[in-house]
Amino acid sequence: VQLVEAGGGVVQAGGLLRLSCVASGSPYSMHVMAWVRQAPGKQRELVAIINHDGGTSTYSDVVKGLFTISRDNVNNTIHLHMNSLKPEDTAVYYCHAQERILIGRVYENDYWGQETQVNGYS
Numbered sequence: 001v002q003l004v005e006a007g008g009g010v011v012q013a014g015g016l017l018r019l020s021c022v023a024s025g026s027p028y029s030m031h032v033m034a035w036v037r038q039a040p041g042k043q044r045e046l047v048a049i050i051n052h053d054g055g056t057s058t059y060s061d062v063v064k065g066l067f068t069i070s071r072d073n074v075n076n077t078i079h080l081h082m083n084s085l086k087p088e089d090t091a092v093y094y095c096h097a098q099e100r101i102l103i104g105r106v107y108e109n110d111y112w113g114q115e116t117q118v119n120g121y122s
Contacts, residue, residue, distance in 0.1 A: 008116030021095030031100035037091035
């Protein structure tokens with residue numbers, strides 16, 4: 001399974017950016033997918049997570065109301081729409097996907113994208 005990210009870049013504070021992550025290589029649809037980020041000198045933190053059908057999403061408090069996660073299961077893609085970017089949003093962003101397979105019991109596999117850099121400057 002491969003997760004390929006795109007859309008990172010340098011944006012002035014207040015600007016917007018959209019990240020994309022395409023999952024390929026699995027015969028199963030991904031269960032939950034998420035965006036995680038790690039700023040310099042800080043621990044990795046969950047930014048947003050979305051369930052298998054896109055009906056439920058959860059955000060960290062610091063991005064709630066500013067970022068939106070969306071999902072396109074036809075194309076096995078998730079997006080992160082980032083509005084009103086701030087310098088503190090500067091981080092390496094990772095796409096994460098959990099594959100859940102039911103064969104007698106549940107098997108869970110976790111996959112990570114290669115990372116994409118977002119820089120918000122004032």
